[in-house]
Amino acid sequence: MVFGWTQIIMDLQPLWVMVQGHGHIHGFTHTFLGACLIAVFSCLTGKYLSEIGLRVIGVSKAINPIRISWNIAMVSSCVGSVSHVVFDAMMHADVEPFFPIFMDNPLSGVLSVSSLHKLCLYSGLVGSGVFYAVQWRLKRNKMIYDKHND
């Protein structure tokens, strides 16, 4: 949820430029410097918003609420913001990831858009597989633990 929140914050500036009809679409928010600042903001706000969101949708209960650790929130927001800059820099020539050091975009065109989409799809599938494998393993270990302690 913090990762997803970070993606929304990252693309507010491009949305604003599109609505206004002028400006640099992938401006400061799509630099590594901007991404670091957004990571801090997304971590600080996303942790609490996600915990509230989990309560609202009924996943987290008032008696034993789900708490998102600061480490998880920070890793999620950092990975979310930095990877956003890397992928957008590969996809959009106007991204200046290393602003203010230099304005070139050495990542532009490193991968074709088609290859980038495939990379995202396959990494999502691998990530889903790892997630469900870990869930299965944790559930199995808990069943073994419960069986020995009954």
Ligand SMILES: [Zn+2]
């Ligand atoms: Zn973006």
